[in-house]
Amino acid sequence: xxxxxxxxLIRSAHIPGVGASRVTTLSAHxxxxxxxxxxxxxxxxxxGPATTQRLLQWRAxxxxxxxxxxxxxxxxxxxxxxxxxVKPESDALTAxxxxxxxxxxxxxxxxxxxxxxxxxxxxAAWSTFAVAKLKRRAx
Numbered sequence: 001x002x003x004x005x006x007x008x009l010i011r012s013a014h015i016p017g018v019g020a021s022r023v024t025t026l027s028a029h030x031x032x033x034x035x036x037x038x039x040x041x042x043x044x045x046x047x048g049p050a051t052t053q054r055l056l057q058w059r060a061x062x063x064x065x066x067x068x069x070x071x072x073x074x075x076x077x078x079x080x081x082x083x084x085x086v087k088p089e090s091d092a093l094t095a096x097x098x099x100x101x102x103x104x105x106x107x108x109x110x111x112x113x114x115x116x117x118x119x120x121x122x123x124a125a126w127s128t129f130a131v132a133k134l135k136r137r138a139x
Contacts, residue, residue: 004066005035015058017051034062
């Protein structure tokens with residue numbers, strides 16, 4: 001997307017309300033391509049909410065115009081950068097998943113132990129309830 005937006009020049013676009021003088025102002029402040037356009041445009045002299053909105057809409061239109069072309073080769077540096085960016089989270093998730101069966105077994109053992117501990121109390125409560133029920137009927 002960055003590569004696509006970097007190739008779309010503001011000076012070549014037909015954006016309502018953005019003529020040559022505004023293009024010059026944008027360029028002087030580092031806004032030369034669709035990739036550069038962001039909400040910061042509104043802080044430039046002569047760029048109110050309406051003009052800023054038109055520029056942001058133009059950028060959104062440029063984003064929507066991206067079409068995947070399998071013949072364009074991938075940038076190996078960009079692929080390596082993304083891999084490096086994703087690797088720590090991927091490694092952490094893989095470790096969590098690998099530890100999952102052991103954690104489930106520990107939880108299973110705790111549940112069984114809790115059930116065994118509660119069983120005598122449950123049986124005693126049931127007996128007390130049954131006796132109370134019989135006494136109530138008898139009364």
